[in-house]
Amino acid sequence: MERHFSKLLDQLNGRLVTMGTTAEAMIDKSVQALVERKGELIQEVYRLEGQVNQSQLDIDEEALRLLATQQPMAADLRFLVAAMKINGELERIGDQAVNICENTEFLLQHPPLKPLIDLPLMADAARKMLRESLDCFVRRDALEAKSVIMEDDRVDEFKDQILRELLTYMMSEPSTIPRAMSLVLISRNLERIADHAVNIGEEVIYMIEGKDVRHPKK
Amino acid sequence: MERHFSKLLDQLNGRLVTMGTTAEAMIDKSVQALVERKGELIQEVYRLEGQVNQSQLDIDEEALRLLATQQPMAADLRFLVAAMKINGELERIGDQAVNICENTEFLLQHPPLKPLIDLPLMADAARKMLRESLDCFVRRDALEAKSVIMEDDRVDEFKDQILRELLTYMMSEPSTIPRAMSLVLISRNLERIADHAVNIGEEVIYMIEGKDVRHPKK
Numbered sequence: 001m002e003r004h005f006s007k008l009l010d011q012l013n014g015r016l017v018t019m020g021t022t023a024e025a026m027i028d029k030s031v032q033a034l035v036e037r038k039g040e041l042i043q044e045v046y047r048l049e050g051q052v053n054q055s056q057l058d059i060d061e062e063a064l065r066l067l068a069t070q071q072p073m074a075a076d077l078r079f080l081v082a083a084m085k086i087n088g089e090l091e092r093i094g095d096q097a098v099n100i101c102e103n104t105e106f107l108l109q110h111p112p113l114k115p116l117i118d119l120p121l122m123a124d125a126a127r128k129m130l131r132e133s134l135d136c137f138v139r140r141d142a143l144e145a146k147s148v149i150m151e152d153d154r155v156d157e158f159k160d161q162i163l164r165e166l167l168t169y170m171m172s173e174p175s176t177i178p179r180a181m182s183l184v185l186i187s188r189n190l191e192r193i194a195d196h197a198v199n200i201g202e203e204v205i206y207m208i209e210g211k212d213v214r215h216p217k218k
Numbered sequence: 219m220e221r222h223f224s225k226l227l228d229q230l231n232g233r234l235v236t237m238g239t240t241a242e243a244m245i246d247k248s249v250q251a252l253v254e255r256k257g258e259l260i261q262e263v264y265r266l267e268g269q270v271n272q273s274q275l276d277i278d279e280e281a282l283r284l285l286a287t288q289q290p291m292a293a294d295l296r297f298l299v300a301a302m303k304i305n306g307e308l309e310r311i312g313d314q315a316v317n318i319c320e321n322t323e324f325l326l327q328h329p330p331l332k333p334l335i336d337l338p339l340m341a342d343a344a345r346k347m348l349r350e351s352l353d354c355f356v357r358r359d360a361l362e363a364k365s366v367i368m369e370d371d372r373v374d375e376f377k378d379q380i381l382r383e384l385l386t387y388m389m390s391e392p393s394t395i396p397r398a399m400s401l402v403l404i405s406r407n408l409e410r411i412a413d414h415a416v417n418i419g420e421e422v423i424y425m426i427e428g429k430d431v432r433h434p435k436k
Contacts (some may be wrong), residue, residue, distance in 0.1 A: 053433035060430070064299060071289045081282060081302065088303070167396060174389045181385065181402065188406065212278070215271035 005070050012062055012083055013138070016090070019055040020134040022048055023090045024127060026097035027193060031123040034104040034186065035116050042101045052094035059087045075207075082207035086137065089196040089203075093130065096189040096196075103182040103189075113169065113179040119187060122158035125151065126190045129197035136201065142208040145201040149213075155194040162187045223288050230280055230301055231356070234308070237273040238352040240266055241308045242345055244315035245411060249341040252322040252404065253334050260319045270312035277305045293425075300425035304355065307414040307421075311348065314407040314414075321400040321407075331387065331397040337405060340376035343369065344408045347415035354419065360426040363419040367431075373412040380405045 026048045033041035063084045066072065072080060107113075129151050136145040166180040205213045244266045251259035281302045284290065290298060325331075347369050354363040384398040423431045 057430050057433060064295070067285065067299070068291060068295055073286060077282070077286055081285070084299065085302075085306070088306070163399075167399065170388065170395050170399075171392045174392055177388050177395070178385060181381075181388075181399075184399070185406070188403070212275050215275060 005066075005072070005076070008062075008066060008070075009076065009079060012059065012066070012080075015055065015059055015062070016083055016086060017134060017138060019052060019059065019087070019090050020130065022052050022055070023093045023097070024130055026052065026094050027100075027123065027127045027130070030097040030100040030104065031120060033101060034107060035120050037108055037112070039105070039108050042105060045097055045101050049094050049098050052091055056087055056091040060084055063087070074210075078207045078210060082137075082203045085203050086200050089199050093193050093196045096193050099189045100186050103186050107179060107182050110179055113176050113183065116183075118158055118162050118165070119183065119190075122155060122162065122187060122190050125155050125158065126194040126197065129155070129194050130200070133197045133200035133204065136204045137207075140204075140208050142205045145204040145208075146213075148201040149198050152194050152198050155191060159187050159191045223284075223290070223294070226280075226284060226288075227294065227297060230277065230284070230298075233273065233277055233280070234301055234304055235352060235356060237270060237277065237305070237308050238348065240269050240273070241311045241315070242348055244270065244312050245318075245341065245345045245348070248315040248318040248322065249338060251319060252325060253338050255326055255330070257323070257326050260323060263315055263319050267312050267316050270309055274305055274309040278302055281305070292428075296425045296428060300355075300421045303421050304418050307417050311411050311414045314411050317407045318404050321404050325397060325400050328397055331394050331401065334401075336376055336380050336383070337401065337408070340373060340380065340405060340408050343373050343376065344412040344415065347373070347412050348418070351415045351418040351422065354422045355425075358422075358426050360423045363422040363426075364431075366419040367416050370412050370416050373409060377405050377409045 026045050029041045029045050029048070032038060033045070063080050067077075067080055070076075129148050132148045132151075133145065135141070136148065163184055166184050169176045170180045202212075202214050205211065244263050247259045247266070248263050250256060251263070281298050285295075285298055288294075347366050350366045350369075351363065353359070354366060381402055384402050387394045388398045420431050423429065
């Protein structure tokens, strides 16, 4: 029985990792659609969103079933609660990739405003945070999860830098305003992806150490 | 024992409602700071954020303790899982109110761009959704929760309308761009508050009906 339960937990773990990989692919493809102006990738992102949404339902259902039937204690209970929360974060990351695509659809109808340099770097940084936070989850590595959380500052710096640069474009040439606005909104989607990766990191730490690291007292 | 558990669930329920009321006050005060140009309310929002964050930690801890010690089944288990999720939504609503304040701090350093009409209406619509979704949680009203979810379309219409209007300002008078950008970002914070209220409505339906209403097949 114990062994059977442990196998079910492993399976759930594997499903979350697969979902995370899909969410990561959604970020990749949405940013690639934008930077390389490949509109055909947008449909691919929408298709993957269906997979991520289905995973969310399946994982929640399975975690709840295990909570109900196995009455887990201590570390297993914390794992199941963390799994449900990480599940929610991954689904929302998928939503952000879809939002990036919506603004990209508009941008691809117009000539490029400027070569995109910082935005793909910001996307790389956010996607790396997601990858690392999921690795920490798989390896049960709280120390590394703490360093993922620290990386959020770099993403925020990109966000501020991108806003400043795009405001300059807008003010010097009003015809750029709608495109620049779309790029600002995309940078905000990337910021939120990084925030979700931070949340995953916090959940991992909680799962391992049984210690809540959210909202540390100042 | 059964009766004792039911009392503990009631207490948890009450704590979530109190937290929801605080989150609602944060929305109110952040929008009031912006619309009535009352900078002193911003500190009040930051103070309330501390309360909301503390509530999140306390509620998660209590829900996890009840999961571990009471081994709840069926409706009680779904209530505890819903409580942990709604808890997360409320904390993020608080974050959005803080973001509104950050942009408001900038706006209050400059003369008003225009009389704000749609933005407070959008805020009212989003706050009403939060209020109603929490009422549904308290009254265990799945039918009403479904109608809350429908209201999100109205908030999205406000969002589009506000963006269109502010783009017009930006393009006709470039000096308005930084202020108009801040107002666009505030409208996105309100959009996300409404999204969180939708999530709460979905959790309520799941808790009552044991049926997942997220991601309906098209």
